[in-house]
Amino acid sequence: MGELLKVNSDELRKWLKTRQIESVNELVLIPNSLEAAIAARDALAKHMYANSFMEYDVNGFLEKNRDAVSKELVNVIRQSKMSLCKQLMDMPEIDTLSADAIKTHTLGGRLIISAAKKQPNEAKLAFKWDAPKIVQQLRACGVLETVRISAAGFPSRWVYLEFYMRYQLLCHRSLANKSDLRQSCQNIAAKWITDEDKYRFGNTQIFFRAGQVAYLEQVRANLRKKYITIIQSVVRRFIWRKRFCVCSILLLVFSVMLGDIWHVKEHKQLESKEPP
Template sequence: AKEERNYHIFYQLCASATLPEFQGLGLRGAESFHYTCQGWSSATQSAADAANLESVRQAFCLLGVPEAEQLELFSTLAAILHLGEVTVGRRDRHGDSCVVEPSEALGLFCTLLGIEMLPVTRWLCHRKLVTAAEIYLKPLSRQQVLSSRDALAKYMYGQVFRWMVSRVNCALRSPEGHHTSIGILDIYGFEMFEHNSFEQFCINYANEKLQQLFNLHVFKLEQEEYVAEEIPWDFIDFCDNQPCIELIEGQLGILNLLNEECKMPQGNDTSWAQKLWRIHLGSSHFQRPRRHTDAFVVCHFAGKVEYQCDGFVEKNRDTVPEELVGLLRASKSALLAELFLEEGDVPVARRSHGHRAAARPSRRSLPGSQRSKKTLCSQACGGGFRASLGRLMETLSSTTPHYIRCIKPNDSKQPFVFDSRRAVEQLRACGLLETIRISALGYPSRWTYQEFLERYRALVSREELMGSDMKQICSLALERLLQDPGKYQCGRSKVFLRAGQVAYLEE
């Protein structure tokens, strides 16, 4: 996107291209690579990028990743940059088939990964189709080949990232194990641009789910507990975004209709858009733009967003042929073979002196095997995102969450400029105004009667201890100590205290 960068590590490698150990990677300035030149120019940050790479390498050493393994990792990242330079030409003027043009970039990609060039060009330009009677190759169009190339690049980077997360977790894991932990979730915010596509849709879907969790903890559970404890309470209305989530992930929701369209041989964005209009036009959270275009509007909790349908189907497919991944698994690089291990495969063995021994790839990992009739990530990209988001929500639901809300002072990213109207819009959209009301009127501190007596027994008089039960004892003590019925409430099983009262009792 405009004024945005790709992953920082790519720019850091390009800024450090002159290092002796990087001479064989074929690196040059970030402005000369397709994957790093499409957004904001990074020429002014070259020195900072080089310094940051040194910090990354030091961090790797702290995690126990040896220098040789780091260089293998950097070679894989450099190969991704060269993959983006691979060019595709049409074999005929109609564009029904194409060919990967021989180039230095293609040679470097194959050399760095330790794979052969001919199979790469073959499986980039063809798909293997298996029928009951025969197996045949289907040539791809130029646009399909470019999409396959980019999907492979994204998949490779995703595997590198998963490997790094795994290494970090292994290094940080305590040998004794742990039962409690503190986690920080730093996630992208709501996005609404002039042109919104599949990426913005997924990001905003994630924010809808997080907002729903926020509503559940701050509004629903809080107020339901007051009712269950029979405490006088006037319900505070809040915007429940469940209808919007149902529109996205319901049985006939936007995601399911998109997945079905991807399964159709001739599935396309226009056909999918027409299905959306036909099924959801009566929904309160779905609108069709006034101008005649393949687009739709979703009324999110943070505002209305118009999404352009162009590219949704292809981006949701985003599948990498198993034949290409099989080539990577059969690589001469031990690290690469580990990065692309199949489920159930044994990781590459380590020698006692720290070097790695390349395990011979299994027969089922080689291209052309029986498994190659499938595609990797056969689940659509949107379906995978939904499943991953579901696991995240399960994890968050099992915790005691605390929230930090980041408010943009202005939309133009200008320093020392505060747009008060825009700030209030954001506060209202994410439910913070209602949150402030419920915090001011509610009882943030609560104890069971037994917990209260165990903590403040020293403050209870002998006469109060003569009460018939713990609830009466606590009620008599609080009446004497706080002297204001508005500062506390005694529910069926708990004592509820206004803000500041625990501090008063502690003193």
């Protein structure tokens, strides 16, 4: 590989097998594992290939997906006697994380894709909304058509078992049957959704129109809150009743002991007043 690139093979092999870390006072060489060395070799090949044929400049491209090449390998390739290798390594690296638009450079031409910005009004004033203009922009972007298609179809779907396990709380125990999940799901849906056009039943799944699952989630949350409140009231009643019984018993014992002490005291006073 070194002979092909016309670079020092020992230096190339060294920086493929090791990496350099700069500490406060010194430079430390750390050996790479076999996987890291292979990754460094592949990253170098990708870097040279990309600079030879195309450039990538993607807005918001994650840093972990970038094929990073160590500075030492770049310096080794820059010392090559081949002008092409030097030219590839001297190309400036594009910061894809701060680019304003998505760009793709190819040999056949240049394609630039940028996100269109929505304007709330012609004057671009804050907190001022021009409803017809916003609707026009949404229609031009296809958002309204997407919403219409979603509302006309059945975008939400559940497997019978998953639907039953989550929403079995919404039906009475007599209407729930684990041996017949489809019938149980039909009972749950028919109880809370009166319009039969809002859902459909398939062989293995139940389909809902837009908004129906959110409605069932709201009903489920309200029932859970109701049942939790009932359970909390029963538990608190039991705890406070137990405390009241304990306090009543202690009060009774204390009153009996206090009465005995009072009677003993009165008896001693009477004995002291009697003549000898």
